[in-house]
Amino acid sequence: MMDIRSLQIPGCFEILMQQTNDKRGRFVKSFHYDQFKRHSLETDFREQYFSESKEGVIRGLHFQTPPASHAKLIYSVQGDVLDVFLDLRKGSPTFGEHLSIDLAADKGNALYLPQGIAHGFYAKSSSALLVYNVTSVYSPDHDQGIRWNSAGIQWPTASPTVSQRDQQLPKLQEYESPFVFQSNPSRKAS
Secondary structure (H helix, E strand, O other): OOEEEOOOOOOOOEEEEEEEOOOEEEEOOOOOOHHHHHOOOOOOOOOEEEEEEEEEEEEEEEEEEOOOOOOOOEEEOEEEEEEEEEEEEEOOOOOOEEEEEEEOOOEEEEEEEOOOOOEEEEEEEOEEEEEEEEOOOOOHHHEEEEOOOOOOOOOOOOEEEEEEEHOOOOOHHHHHOOEEOOOOOOOOOO
């Protein structure tokens, strides 16, 4: 079965996915409804998408605001990334703090983030393919972010490849968060 481990930011989990390896290759179970429910994780995914990034790319830090905010399940199916997430929930014991973990296809791990967490990553391998499952449909009017270099994150390089949009996102210190911490992370933000 999966091993779901709490991280230092409340409501965030690293998930070690069940893997089977043999002479044919590898089989990975990336989702198990009962295990997610046991940990009170939202499982009503509304969209799934993937991104392919070249080495040295930073994407993020992205999120959607209420009422279109969402929880995310993220994992790599090719390559390695330094995955970074930032707590934007007012009243959270870790408000304004970030964590990072290595997500790697060959490691078979995933990251679960509740609503109110900004997400980004740095592509460490020549190519990284990440899959995202989210609990709301993309809403351009609610699509926001925090500038990648404004939250005290120690990225592997000072000169990454970053989109023009991500370069123009507000700094963490300038952002007025609409998110409020709830002790039960699976409840919808109001």
